[in-house]
Amino acid sequence: MAGQCAGGQFIGRQRELKSLRADIERAGLDTLSGRKEPRARVLLVAGRPGSGRSALAGELAKGLAGDYPGGALRARLVQPGGAAVPTERTARDLLGAMGVTPSPGADEDELTGMVRDALAERRCLLLLDDARDAEQVDPLIPDDPGCLVIAVAQGPLTGIPDVRPCTVGGMDPKSAIELLGRFTGEVRITVDPQAAESLVELCGGQPAAMVLVGGWLAARPNTSVADAAKRLRGLPDDPEQPVGVRPLAKAFQLVHDSLSAPAARMLRLLVMAPAGLVDPNTASALAGCSFADAGLALEDFAALGLLRTSDGMPDEPREPDEAGESGGELYEVPGCLAALLHEAMTEHDRPAEIQLARARMLERTVRQLQACRAVTEPEGSDARRRLAGLPRTLRFSGPGAAEAWLLARRHALSAAARLAVADGELDTLARRLIAALVRALVAHRGPESAAPELYELHGLVLDMAERRGLHREQAAALLNLADLDVQMGRTDAALLRYRSALDAGRRANDPYAIGRAMESVAGAYQELEDWERAADWYGRALSQRLARGELADEARLYGRLGAVHIYAGRYGDALRGWRAAAAGYRRLGDMPGHARALSEVARVQEYAGRPREALRTCEEAVACARHAGDVRLQAALQLRLADTLDRLGDPTAARLHRTAAEELLETKAPGLRNP
Incomplete structure (x- = not known):
């Protein structure tokens, strides 16, 4: 207040x-x-x-x-x-x-x-x-x-x-009358100072109550202070309320009852605004009215002391002016009025109307988030064409304006997601809202910067999926949370979540979730340097891919198996894995992948003490990279070939290959010399 x-x-x-x-x-x-x-x-x-x-x-x-x-x-x-x-x-x-x-x-x-x-x-x-x-x-x-x-x-x-x-109690009478006079003007106070003192007493000296009554008087320049005191005195006390709360409750009732029915209804519904932050878009969605009418109503509410403009502390970063795009002026519902607004909404509005208003607000938020992300797409893309079809009040002038809007309302958007999930009856809207918020955060801030917010959002999805028995969504949320746990070094916690995701994927009969979870379990064991379990789980994931005939994933998993066997010192198994990966990439026609797999085969042959075989395999890999036209890969393989020749005692040939690699990087890919 x-x-x-x-x-x-x-x-x-x-x-x-x-x-x-x-x-x-x-x-x-x-x-x-x-x-x-x-x-x-x-x-x-x-x-x-x-x-x-x-x-x-x-x-x-x-x-x-x-x-x-x-x-x-x-x-x-x-x-x-x-x-x-x-x-x-x-x-x-x-x-x-x-x-x-x-x-x-x-x-x-x-x-x-x-x-x-x-x-x-x-x-x-x-x-x-x-x-x-x-x-x-x-x-x-x-x-x-x-x-x-x-x-x-x-x-x-x-x-x-x-x-x-x-x-802090009531204000002293002199300051209280001065506060009241800021709204009424000095004349109305001067002509009837006793009425002013009586009004202050009726308000209990509470600034919030006096601001409401003062705003009410300011909107009625022909009404005297005595009339306001008479009206306030005539309002009944609620015996269930504490004595100290009654002055504010009566002042609120005075203002609320003086509003038109549509305005009073909008005011009551504002208590549902996430984080107590409201703009014309939020208000128009809640009340089901136009953007312009909502903006005017919010200005009137602020003049009456029912809302305050949202601003920060001294030295706190302020959002740029363009943060008001796709929403307009941002207001805050005073905390001291929240309980009174909620009580009035429960008394005057039917549950079905309240639920419909909440659904409209969340749907509007989804559309704003979609516009916020779409503005980052290239001109002429499908997303930009859809953006052009949205109402002007939902669009942004550019990525900077969209990012500023997202930053200014990040707390309200997170609160909207929590509200949607907690509702329990709007799960479809909740899923759409969270998905739109995730995409907008990633588009504007990147996955690393947005990771803390993403973690909370994936947790909300998990709560909702567990409550509704949505096993596919549960598996996806667990996988996303576990991935973030791995990034933070919480590998043991991630392992438990990956196993839970595997169980959920099996309940949902979702092959993608099952395969992804198996690979992730293997990756977690690899991170923990448990090579036996890592190889076992990569093998399970490979068996599933083989049964489904997914050639690209087969080749990739053969390579993962080969890498784990190298760490474990099982060079024979590692050779079989990487050779199978090379054969898979060759069948797919993926020449760069084939060349990289051959390079790993050569590496294993060197580890196994077979340098001549490693030399032949490395030459084959260089030829494959040359055929693929991958200059950077070809140069890297020639440098490896030079190292192998050095170990075989042929420095002249090694020098030739190093020179060739340097020429490739300088003439055909100058920007890649120092990647």
Whole structure:
């Protein structure tokens, strides 16, 4: 919520700000006892949602930003629905904000350790907003005493030593009336100051409630402050709500009931916006209205204090202006209103309507992601032609605009995927959404940079496939997750997933998944240097390919078997494997593959102490590469041939072959001399 900020200006709370700044300089318990402070100082801003606690913390951070050259980072620890954000996800977001790529699939301890290590290298300010408990905050506290943590919570953070609390209640009457006057103008306050004081009292001095009432009055210039107080007083209290929540609930009801039926319905549905972020595309999909009407409605909601523009902390990277393409202005649903919006939606909207609105929103997101990826395709491609047929509001002017949109909304897009999977009744949409998001991330960021996000998305697919008994999708997700585990060096974990993928592939009777899983199991054992098991599993995969007559895969697997036998020192088996691979490539007409396989045969012959045979085989491989026209391969094979001749005691012939290889690289492939 805008809190005690109006028109971009912070109002009141000077006593609290002064106290918080003084706490930064005050000696901690460790200092008083003569010990060095082991961690960063933690300041706590405590208060109910709607009390302006986040605005106060943000104003403090803004004023202190110049003292922390490492910058200011912000993380919200509660989701719009009220559930706590997993610490693992918070750590990933913080690492991303610092330009550190987290390890795909890393657990919470590893990620929070990376956060603390990254923060230890810079003097920075960390704002943790809306913490539910100390367990969310404690793992993220930097070990560097030069850093500062500002935590926002409803109550104390028991368990964090030496935390400095500042409890935020209602605003003082003077500041509260000043805040109200920013919306109503001074005249309406001056003509009836008692009514203004009464209105502030009815709002409990809560900035969020006063912003809503102020916005309502601003939209009605002919309505007096006394009329607003009378209307607010006439609204019934909900006895089931805590007393401290009632002023905000009544102010929300006043604004909600004053909206037209379509606008009120749109407002209620905005609570379903992923990560609480909404733009005209999201709003129009939820409400089933035009893009233009949705944009105007969002502007009106922001003027009423029902939404706030989405911006960052001081020194936090801002997205370029073109990030607004295919979506328009980005707004945020205030956390203090999320529960009230959800309650109103449950009361006024039927479950079938809510489900339809959610499906429309996810479908629109799928189309946006498809457009985001299509813009990276070459001009004239099928994807670009389909892109040209989309509405203008879903298109991007170029890859840069699409990438900026993807970056600005990455948290909302991930949240949309989680929402779709958790729904349980939109699995087809969920699969399409995740597939589109994966393709867009890979197209714009590459598979390595996008690996952390891809790991989470494959995990969502796995959860959905296991819940619905979709064995083919389960096998694919397990294979993708295991591949990422291998990249991160978690080979043992990958091996377990590959075996599970094999079981799922067999249940689905999916030959591709079965063969892929067998090869991957073999590759994992090879990585673990368990040559016996690696050869066994490559043999199983080869038997399946032989039964299906898949010649290219047969040749490749014969080569894999040959390589494993080399590592194990079984040169006879290695020779049979590579000769079979060479024969397979020859039958396929793959001359470069045939040449490479012959080169490996020559290598094994040398290892086996048969240099003359290795020489003849290597000459055959050179001739094959020459016939294939592969200059780089021919040069590499001639260099190997030269090495073999050196070992046979013929330096003159070796020198001739090296010269020929250098001439090939210089004259026919100059760019390949130093690959």
